Amino acid sequence: xxxxxxxxxxxxxxxxxxxxxxxxxxxxxxxxxxxxxxxxxxxxxxxxxxxxxxxxxxxxxxxxxxxxxxxxxxxxxxxxxxxxxxxxxxxxxxxxxxxxxxxxxxxxxxxxxxxxxxxxxxxxxxxxxxxxxxxxxxxxxxxxxxxxxxxxxxxxxxxxxxxxxxxxxxxxxxxxxxxxxxxxxxxxxxxxxxxxxxxxxxxxxxxxxxxxxxxxxxxxxxxxxxxxxxxxxxxxxxxxxxxxxxxxxxxxxxxxxxxxxxxxxxxxxxxxxxxxxxxx
Numbered sequence: 001x002x003x004x005x006x007x008x009x010x011x012x013x014x015x016x017x018x019x020x021x022x023x024x025x026x027x028x029x030x031x032x033x034x035x036x037x038x039x040x041x042x043x044x045x046x047x048x049x050x051x052x053x054x055x056x057x058x059x060x061x062x063x064x065x066x067x068x069x070x071x072x073x074x075x076x077x078x079x080x081x082x083x084x085x086x087x088x089x090x091x092x093x094x095x096x097x098x099x100x101x102x103x104x105x106x107x108x109x110x111x112x113x114x115x116x117x118x119x120x121x122x123x124x125x126x127x128x129x130x131x132x133x134x135x136x137x138x139x140x141x142x143x144x145x146x147x148x149x150x151x152x153x154x155x156x157x158x159x160x161x162x163x164x165x166x167x168x169x170x171x172x173x174x175x176x177x178x179x180x181x182x183x184x185x186x187x188x189x190x191x192x193x194x195x196x197x198x199x200x201x202x203x204x205x206x207x208x209x210x211x212x213x214x215x216x217x218x219x220x221x222x223x224x225x226x227x228x229x230x231x232x233x234x235x236x237x238x239x240x241x242x243x244x245x246x247x248x249x250x251x252x253x254x255x256x257x258x259x260x261x262x263x264x265x266x267x268x269x270x271x272x273x274x275x276x277x278x279x280x
Contacts (some may be wrong), residue, residue: 004133004142005079006126009065009094010040011087013260014123015228023128027073028051029087029094029262040262049261050233050269062262064094070101074110083142085113085126085131090193091116111143113150116193119259120228120275121155127226147278154218155190156198157230157273158207187211208241208272212248215274219249224277228255232264232271241272 006012007025014024025139026270028039031049033056040062048111053060065073070280074082089095095114102110103275115122125146134146184200185207198214242254259267 003079004081004083004118004137004139005077006096006130006133006142007073007082007084008040008122009086010260011092011118011263011264012118012123012126013041013256013257014126015255015275018123018127018228018255022127023135024126024130025073025077027065027070029065029092029260031060031261031265032063033060034058037260040260044261046233046258046261048199048263049264053264053269060261060265062092062265064092066098067097067144070098070125071104074101074105074108075220076247080108081139082101082108083113083129083146084110085115085129087118087122087145088116088190088193089114090116091195103162109139111139113143113146114193115146116151117150117153117155117190119155119230119263119273120255120257121153121190123228123257123270124153124226124275124277125149152225152277153275154215154277155273155275156187156211156214157189157267157271158185158187158204158211159267160185160270187214189214203239208237208244211241211274212243212244215245215276216248219276219278224249224276225279226255227274227276228252228257230257230259230271230273230275232259232267233269234272237270237272241274245274246275 010028028042031038086094098112128144128149129146132142185199185204186200187207229242246254
């Protein structure tokens with residue numbers, strides 16, 4: 001094991017099979033539901049969250065960990081050198097809280113990386129850093145491993161409705177699609193740390209087909225290095241997309257994952273997405 005500790009937040013939601021024994025510490029974000037507060041993936045899991053969401057008259061909101069929570073978290077890692085890779089600063093105040101904690105912990109060497117992403121767009125950066133740390137790489141090399149993947153990562157996703165992104169205030173450049181026909185299915189991407197619109201398509205099937213075309217274009221003829229398909233309470237659609245990705249791009253293993261309740265609260269049920277990056 002290396003001496004650099006790698007940390008992330010609960011929105012990465014990395015599947016256990018992808019970790020393969022790698023050590024990654026996770027700080028949970030907060031899900032606020034009326035008078036109740038839940039630590040993401042600690043006090044509430046995706047299955048419980050998505051079962052409750054359609055029945056609830058109160059729309060859940062989310063919040064980042066406080067600087068004080070980060071201080072306790074960083075100290076608890078028991079390492080003098082820490083690389084923390086967190087959800088995009090354009091979507092959450094998590095990076096800001098981590099940086100505030102960093103300022104108070106002068107005895108520790110902490111490097112905070114803004115992933116400009118989330119879900120497995122964040123997760124693949126964390127995995128690259130964790131592999132570098134496990135190989136005994138230096139602090140700078142662990143940071144560079146994460147940033148190298150960050151520079152190549154693509155996150156494409158189709159949602160059933162923009163309602164959740166709009167209500168949660170995370171709609172970004174997809175705002176221009178508001179007011180379009182209700183039966184259109186938005187195709188979105190995470191770029192520059194923000195959610196932007198790619199297209200609005202009449203059916204989910206066509207939106208997913210277009211998603212695959214965009215992925216092929218982004219690869220520019222290069223093979224996929226790693227890929228993950230996510231779904232929000234739509235496992236059959238996610239499995240079908242994963243099979244299509246494997247067949248079309250010849251990638252041996254496509255990771256399957258759900259998204260954490262904190263992210264699910266913003267994108268809504270029925271979302272399917274693809275996170276990938278090309279080989280160098």
